Amino acid sequence: MPGLPNTRLPQASVGNPQKEKEINMMKKMILVLAGVLFAQSSLASDVEELTSMLHDFLANSATREAHERFWADDLVYSSSAGLRFGKADILEGLVAADDAAEGEDTAPAMVYSGEEVDVRLYGDTAVVAFKLVGTPTNEGAGDDVLYYYNTGTFLKRDGVWKVVAWQATKIPPQ
Helix, strand or coil: CCCCCCCCCCHHHCCCHHHHHHHHHHHHHHHHHHHHHHHHHHHHHHHHHHHHHHHHHHHCCCCHHHHHHHEEEEEEEECCCCCEECHHHHHHHHHHHHHHCCCCCCCCCEEEEEEEEEEEEECCEEEEEEEEEEEECCHHHCCCCEEEEEEEEEEEECCEEEEEEEEEEECCCC
């Protein structure tokens, strides 16, 4: 067919075992290289997905929906205050906060963002470490910006990343 490369072995290699061996080795190397490139693309995609997921969660952390999407049902959360709890406890705390603020149209006391995000992939497991920045929404209250080191362990189950373990450590004011 015109325009398609000739896929037959060059005439000089037919009947030449050494040339056929070299050509077969080249084919294998091309397949391996293609596999490596695909794997790197997949890893980059997971890093981007996890980073985006983290930033989306932090931007919407005042909502129950964000917590439902982010935390796995079997979450173990170790807080900067030395407490350990799970997803159900987090969701219960959100309900209590919603009930207390019912009827009020108030902004959250803090908005959160992440800096220095470091994502490390280990197959269907990922460790995400970053600096959490809590910025007060009421500038006139005189509250300080808070900083925490956070490390989360994510598992990919049925194609979906969720956090199964979380550790938060408060960074003392300097």
